[in-house]
Amino acid sequence: MSSTDVVITGIGIVSSLGLGTDAHWQALQGSPAPKLDRERFAPYVIHPLPEIDWSVQIPRRGDQRQMETWQRLGTYTAGLALDDAGLKGDEELCATMDMIVAAGGGERDTAVDQAILDASLARNDHGVLLNEKLTTELRPTLFLAQLSNLLAGNISIVHKVTGSSRTFMGEDGAGVAAIETAAARIRAGQSTHCLVGAAFQTEHPDMLLAYELAAYLQRGEWSPVWQRREELGGGIITGSGAAFLVLESREHAEKRGRKAYAAIGPILSGRARREGSGLKDALGEMLDVLAGRAAPALAISGASGAHAATRAEKAALDAYGNMAVRGFNTVTGHLKEAQFPFAVALAALAIHNAKAYPPFDAENERPLEDAPKAVLATSVGYHCYEGMGLIVEA
Amino acid sequence: MSYTDKFGRPLVAVTGMGVVTSLGQGKRDNWAALTGGRSGIRSIKRFPVDHLATTIAGLVDFLPESEQGATALTLALAELAAEEAIDESGLSLSNFGGPLFLAAPPVELDWRNRLALYARSERSGDWRSLIETARKTANRAYFDEGQFANIANRLADKYGTRGLPVTLSTACASGATAIQLGIEAIRRGECDRALAIGADGSATAEALIRFSLLSALSTQNERPEKASKPFSKDRDGFVLAEGSAALVLEPLESARSRGAKVLAIMRGCGEKADDFHRTRSKPDGSPAAGAVRAALADAGMAEEEVAYINAHGTSTPENDKMEHLSLSTVFGERMRTIPISSNKSMIGHTLSAAGAVEAVFSIMTMREGVIPPTINYDNPDPAIDLDVVPNVKREADVPTVLSNSFGFGGQNTCLVMAREPG
Known part of the structure; x- marks a missing residue:
């Protein structure tokens, strides 16, 4: 245990399952059912946003009008995380708080x-x-609503997080790099507390178009992430959602008397060649390194459903036979930049509640009764870049 | 000789640099033009300018990729700068072996490709036919154009950079942020080299229109080379431009031990976000001043040690006023005598690339002992009392530089560079 350990003291998550950590924890007990919209973007099935009263986190109408749904969703969810960490409205700590947002682009007209x-x-x-x-x-x-770095910009304006503001771009991999960089900075003493996360709003034709330019989406019907079918397309079913985390050094959290959900252990990332068994081998090597540190009993997988990447990840995870896997895209859809932040959030909740999630896909995932002490979180990009990390008890 | 700074962190050396702007390709051509006070701003020929309020830009029009859309041009610009930089560093061009930090513009499917897809579709007057055609066409180049990871992924393939490359945007401060990420990674001991690139070839008609709608661009189209006039009374907006720069960063110790030529030291970096408005700065300039102070503190340097300031100097009424205010806040009376010049008076605003391009020019300023001028300074703004090195280059001993980068979305990032380890 060290004063510069990275602990998670605030979590904000939104998906089709609901708003915030409690709603998600509840929704994921029993046999969680996905919430789907099969009509609006047919032939594509999506996991839509739940109803959200933006004013709860974005009180000024003027601010709401300056954003489209993607930025509102991110700003709202960042507010949930700050609230959860007891930092909302703490002017001093927000003014020194760093921020890394993983982002794509906003909605065109x-x-x-x-x-x-x-x-x-x-x-x-x-x-x-x-x-x-x-x-x-x-x-x-609308130009500003489209700009990648304006989600962070709006978080600065609405929540007064102004220590620093950086936006990483690059689909799933950007989410990995955001958390990896935020954690590395805290560990090295370059930062004491950091807001990190992402939002993805799939309910816009361009967001589907970006995947379909390479035929990455599944069409016509829904199926769990491990059961996507080649004859229905590329395997991805998307969802709208967001995840933001407040990360702090252990010392910083303790000084202000905050209990942490969990700590962030080692995070590994890479850019494996995707030909042949390149990805599976690279993921296997990462797993070997991480499992050597603390054998995780549970894995929260950010597998997207994209056939090649998902097969490679499944094979790598299956090689660790004693690990129960939860592919959360079954219940949320693919959240792009928010994949890894969401995986880390779910992993931290499992540590905090000392309980694993029930299987999201009973045919492919086995139950786990024991309280997990270490949880693996993965995010393997549907097209490129991959990463995973260990979330452990604080 | 010490390889660490006063905080005990590894000193970060620059061992290679490359640059492309509307003034030309490579450091030599750029430096000759820049110190000659030449402008790269021209009337736009790349696309029709009918209906546009602004018809001038600092385009990179001399590459085969110049006509192939923002993604192809941004990639080509990044490659040319990277090759010049890596080549100068003496490191491997195919197995660079350190992380890549790329500042690049947000991407999307180019209009010409969107229109081409639609022309091939069933044209049902609804977005479904576009997506349906996209899926059936499965044109890999179209897909790549809309993937934010694509350019860095291609660069990583080509130069053999290590790990997951970071593509970032902090708007007009992006280039400086890419360098900052490299500095931080080296200080953490994660790598013994890093490649920081800022590249922007996104001056499309739509980009021009979007910035016009925000009233950010100069409309002084008649004499393009005179339009960018930072700190002048009649300045009326920035000139959109393209360009790129790359820097090879290494711990000073490993640079010396492999016998590399050390071009400069990255002494410090600082940032501070603004929560005032999406496009306007807090009226008291405090976030920009905060970024300057943070950079000096990170560099372990006193205000008196800054010998020259490479201004953000966009030529917008708002920026130049705010930059003057925030610098005066930090440097006090001395600000009237510190030389400060804006490269943008000649190359325009290269957006995502600007922070990197201007870092390269800052380092050349120190090494050559010549400060490039702020051109078009014919009508000084009396409210901005600065030594802007007006119109003509100046020989000077410049041991240290502060380079400012400020952007929409409350982005403020500053770099402090030095000729010697100090």
Whole structure:
């Protein structure tokens, strides 16, 4: 135990299952059922956001109007984490708090874009058409709502987190790098407390388009993440959701008398070659290193359902026969940048409650009765980058 | 000789640098143009400018990728800068062996590809036909264009960088943040080299329109080379530009032990977020001042030790006023006599690349003993009393530089560099 151990003192999570840690813990007892929207984006099934009263965390209407759903979701969830850590409204500690957000881009204006697409069929001067439509129809605020670093910017404005603000981009891997970097900085004494997390809002055509440009989505029907079918497409079913964590050095948390959910142990990340058995071997090597530190009985897997990556991860995890695996995308859908933060959040809750989750997919996951002392959290990008870490008792 | 700073951390050396801007490719051409007071700002020819309020930019128009969209150009810019930097460092161009930190613009499917897909679709007047066609077309280049990890992934493949590459955005401070991440990784002892790149080839028509809608751009189109006029009274916005820079960072000790030429020392970095507004700074300039102070504290340097300031100096009414205020807050009366110049007067605002590009120019300023001027300084803003090194380069002994980077979303990052370990 060291004063610079990294402990988790606040968790904010949102998914189709509900708002906050309690709602998720409750929803995941028994045999958790996914909440799905099969119609709105058919043939794609998605896990939609639950109803959210944004005002709870974003009191000013003016702030809400400056954002679209993605930024609202992230700002709201960051507020949950700060509340949970007892830091909301603590001006002094928020002003010195670091922040790393993993982000993609925000929502484009679908009506404007569709109008341009339709008009393009009748004329050839597409460059002029773009200028004509975009100069007259784009709303200035929407540009800011699209900018990757403006989720962090809005968190600064709404919650006054201003020690620093960094945004990492790059799908699932950005979420891994965000937590890995935040933890490494705290461990090295470069930071004392840090807000880290991500949000993903899948309920927008462009968010589905980004996956389908390489045919990564499953179409037509829902199935658990370990049972995605090649004949239905690429295997990913997406969800809207977010996860933010407050990380602190042990010393910083103890000084202000905060109990931690769990501690962050070693985190490993990489960029394995995906050909052949490259990914499976790389994940196996990471597991060997981590299991050498503390054999985890439970794994919270951020497998996306993308066929190749998910097969490789399953094979690597199955090689550790004594580990119970929970593929949480079965119940949340794929949360992109938020995958790893969400996995770490669920792992920390299991440590905190001294209880494993029941299987999310009884055919592929076995029950675990013992209280987990160490939980593995993984995030293997559907296309590139992968990482995993150990979450342990604080 | 000490290889650690006064806090006992490893000193971070710069052993390789590369740069591309509208002024040219490579340090030599850029430096000649920059010290010659030449502007790279031109009328836009790459796309139609009908209906646009701003028709000028600092585009990199001399590469084969210049016409191939933001992703292809950003990648090409990053590669050219990386190659120059790694080559200068003497490290391996195919097995670099350290982490990559890339500052790059947010990506999305380019309009021309979106339109091409739609033309091939069933055109049902709804987004479904676009997605359906995208899936059936399965064009890998289109997919890559919309993946935020793609450019860094390609760079990592090519240069053999180690581990999961970080792609980041802190808006107009991104380039400085990439360097900061490299400095921090070396100080943590995680690596004995790091590659920090800032690259931005995203000056598309839509980018121009978006910044125009925020009233951020100069509309002085008649004489493009005169439009960017930081600290001038008649400044009216920044000029959108493209460019890239790369820096090889190493612990001073390993740089010396392998006999590498040390170009400069990265003494410190500091940041402070602003919670005032999405595009405007707190009126008292305190977050920018906080970032300057944090960088000096991190460098273990007193205010008096700063010999030159490489300004953020965008030429927007707001930035230049705020930058003057925040620097005056930190440096007091002495601010009137510290030379400060804005490279953006010549290259425009290279957005995600700016912090890295200007770090390279800052280091060249120290090494050459020549301060590049702030050009177009014909009508000084009387409210901004600064020595902006007006219009003509100046020879000077410059042992240390402070480089400022400020961005939308309350981003403020400052770097402190020195010629010698100190």
